[in-house]
Amino acid sequence: MNLAYVSNLAISVVAASTPLLIAASGELVAEKSGVLNLGVEGMMLVGAIAGFATAHQTGSALLGVGAAALAGMLIAMIFALLTLSFLANQVATGLALTIFGKGFAALLGAGYVGISAPVLHAIPVPLLSQIPFIGHVLFDQNILIYFSFVMLALIAWFLNKTHAGLILRAVGDSHDAAHAMGYPVLRIRYAAVAFGGAMAGIGGAYLSLFYSPLWSQDLTAGRGWIALALVVFSAWRPLWLLVGAYLFGGITFLSLYIQGLGIAVPSPLVSLLPYVGTVVVLVLISRDARRIRLNQPACLGKYFHAVS
């Protein structure tokens, strides 16, 4: 095994992990504010088709990414309106959002099946991309891969170091106390859900504009659900989100690799591997109930109705 081979492996893992990382970072922020949005899969799909269609029409993949963020945000606002203002159940509404998003994306994408769109090209970072191995793996990539790292760092900084981030965490921990102190609970949650939607949309665009840039129905193949699971896996901590996303991406790639080697394992079984792996890791993590207890936003998924 030579170095080039290993670095190609590593690049594949980065490529498989990035959409999970982007979507999960957005969901992390939404959940930290106390909103459980199970519609990540649906928002990703809507983002994927919006990005794909826009890129196809305009010829610009970057405009596609922008459109995907906007589309994800808009559809997240439907969720926010129903759950935050009309007090609909968050779990049921989130599931409905996923079903809606799948159908909506399929409808919009009906004319694009099999067509390809402009893809996101690699933009090497000057100097850094010259570093042996690491430079090729991390600094000679498309813009969304850089974006995933920068956003994760920004989110970690925002949540832990800024006053606004502290307020967001406080709203997720006890919305009644936050309201009593005069913080606008609903406005903060709307903003967090909108951010989560935009990130899910961008995660979707990554898939349709880079990872498999040929439109097909159900392009996300359950990645939205994995992103949701990763947030729990990380116990709502950004750094662990990175670990989880790359672990899952790694297992995904490993399953492809095993198939490529031609080992006599039935292929459905191999495709199952990332999901089984995630479940196993989740079960192992959840055994430490105390850690989950301490980090889980205490108001996650709960109704908030201010009495004034």
Next chain:
Amino acid sequence: MDSELDNTVLERPPLLVLRGIVKQFPGCLANDHVDLTIGKGEIHALLGENGAGKSTLVKIIYGVMKPDAGSMIWNGQPVSIASPAQARALGIGMVFQHFSLFEALTVSENIALGLNDPKDRENLESRIAEISTRYGLPLDPHKAVHDLSVGERQRIEIVRCLLQNPKLLIMDEPTSVLTPQEVSKLFDTLRRLRDEGCSILYISHKLEEIRTLCERATIMRLGKVVAHCNPAEKTARDLAEMMISAKLKQQDYSNKTIHLGGDRLVVNKLTIRSNQQFGTDLKDISFTVKGGEIFGIAGIAGNGQGELMDALSGEIPAGSPMNILLDGAAIGQERPRARRRRGGCFLPEERNGHGAVGQMTLAENGFLSAHVRGALGRFGLINAKRTREFAAKVIHAFDVRTTGPLAEARSLSGGNLQKFLVGREVLQQPGVLVISQPTWGVDAGAAAAIYEALLQLAAAGTAIVLISQDLDEILLLCDRIAVIAAGRLSDAMNVKDATIEKIGLLMGGTHTGKEELAHALPA
């Protein structure tokens, strides 16, 4: 009543004047033309029973709620306070009854959340340290709140207020969660603040505290101000009568005769992990209750009372069947229904949601608990007639004010619902009754009726476990007492040997052997 309103002479210039405050909730006039004047540098008591409208009034002052009518004058200027941030900017600080703290965050993060002005947040930790030492409020800024005791949590709120140099500090029922020792420390702090010119609005229904601490009192009943007075000049009895408007019957149960039977409930080395976020695990709890005995479990809220209740009722199964014996049967892992069949009855703390289902009728709520012992159903079917009759019997026997067995539980006032629930359990003639906070939020008349029922039940041979945060209640009713702190139960003592100081130390978690206790107490 006018004469009582007239004879309040303000010795100091007024800081805050409220005129004709009205706040209407659906189905309840919480504040009915309330007038209140707070002088500069005075400790002013706002006295009233649960539901008298005190909390609503202070939420209006602090800008959490908007009044429907009325005006406010602050320092001579008319103001309308639209938000807590505006109240804080004026110089009003508030310590809530149910603390507005964030469990997952640290002490300094919690304090930073209460400071609007970014300038106030500079050098926060050194300023917290400064205030802590100056007012005797020790705090570690880096600790997460969920690890702190209730007394420490209250200190966070007080320090948060003091950092903004308030002119008025509102304290809503600050002592209901404190040990007697913590209460006296709190009073020292409040007096020091008053001496520095800060006014304090002190809300409570504890009469003795108000008599020792406050210079003036405003008394509310059913949303209205009924009297102003100097509490030091009145007896606790006078104050109580103004508060509830009925002459109190002096209660004394100390002469009751007890006929103890055999061991009915034995709890043996019960250790349980809490099923709640931020709950308290139970560690090695043992006690025995005989027939005819009332066994009191004192302690500050959140020290494992909820978990103990759930373990005894069967909502959380114990590790081994032998952990709990009911009339000799090992029931540690039985479900609540099986325990009820054996003669156990249980009434948890929260009336709505745990003790009763608000949207169901009283008859249905009666059925939920009494269908086994009251034989209200057969072959999985509800006997509607017997169920209604059972509820009617409870309503009659316990003087529950309601339209009848088909009224929804949530339509009853807190006190009436509590009477119904206690009656529901008592009329099942349980062998063992475990009851938590039976008179929380209940008026004095209803409380007396509930006490009477419990005593009669004990006299008939039932073993009763009374879990309560109200020490007076425990000392009044119980034969033996133990204290729960941080999930551990102290040794049981006879009520005759129990003093407030001794119980207070145990409540604070000084889980000592008897020798250490002797050291801790002044002779």
